[in-house]
Amino acid sequence: MLLQMQVWALLFLQESGSPAISFDPRAMWGNMSWLARIVVIILFLMSAWSIGVMIDRLIAYNGARTQSRQFAPAVAGALREGKLEEAIKIADRYSKSHLAKVVVAGLQEFKAHRDSNEISGEEVEASRRALERAQAIVHAELKRGVSTLATIGSTGPFVGLFGTVVGIINAFKGISSEKSTGLGAVAGGISEALVTTAVGLFVALPAVWMYNYFTGRIEAFDVEMDNSSSELIDYFLKRSQKAAAK
DSSP: OHHHHHHHHHHHHHHHTOOOOOOOHHHHHHHSOHHHHHHHHHHHHHHHHHHHHHHHHHHHHHHHHHHHHHHHHHHHHHHHTTOHHHHHHHHHHOTTOHHHHHHHHHHHHHHHHHHTTOOHHHHHHHHHHHHHHHHHHHHHHHHTTHHHHHHHHHHHHHHHHHHHHHHHHHHHHHHHHHTOOSHHHHHHHHHHHHHHHHHHHHHHHHHHHHHHHHHHHHHHHHHHHHHHHHHHHHHHHHHHHHHHHO
């Protein structure tokens, strides 16, 4: 069906004696109405914003992944030896790691309660709350800007569709002014409609793809933080039980 439509279009152009059609961005921009130009400018601003968010999040997530892989074995060794102070210092060195941000909050809370000689149940519960608060803060940091991609991905095609409507209106204006239904009367408006539609899709598709990709990575980070918090609570419980047994 698509091939048949293309053949018909070629036959129509040949019969109408139209000159060869070439892609000239400057000519297309010059022939656009001011409203269509505003639509294209808005779409390019949306694209630039989404690209900035993508670059920022990729750098942040890669840094978090790399530092977490270095942090996990280092802090595990310190905790096995019972060196809370050293474990806290190690976590402070890996400031980009999502695991370090969560673990250091639990360690500092547990150490503070150990210094005040409170009962073990309150120590562990306070550390659990500190871990939950740290997880919520880190999760919000990881999600920063990602929702913007969802907004751009969902609204980009509609902004382009607005430009499409403007182009179709201009095409009908061309028919009215030229008193003709030939290709020359509607070519400008149709080109506006197609260009704004294409730009809208060009802006929206990468934003949707990267939003889904980042959402998956955030979910993986959440699982890692949950596992680390659970393991740290188990460590606190075992440490408290040993202290009570002495």
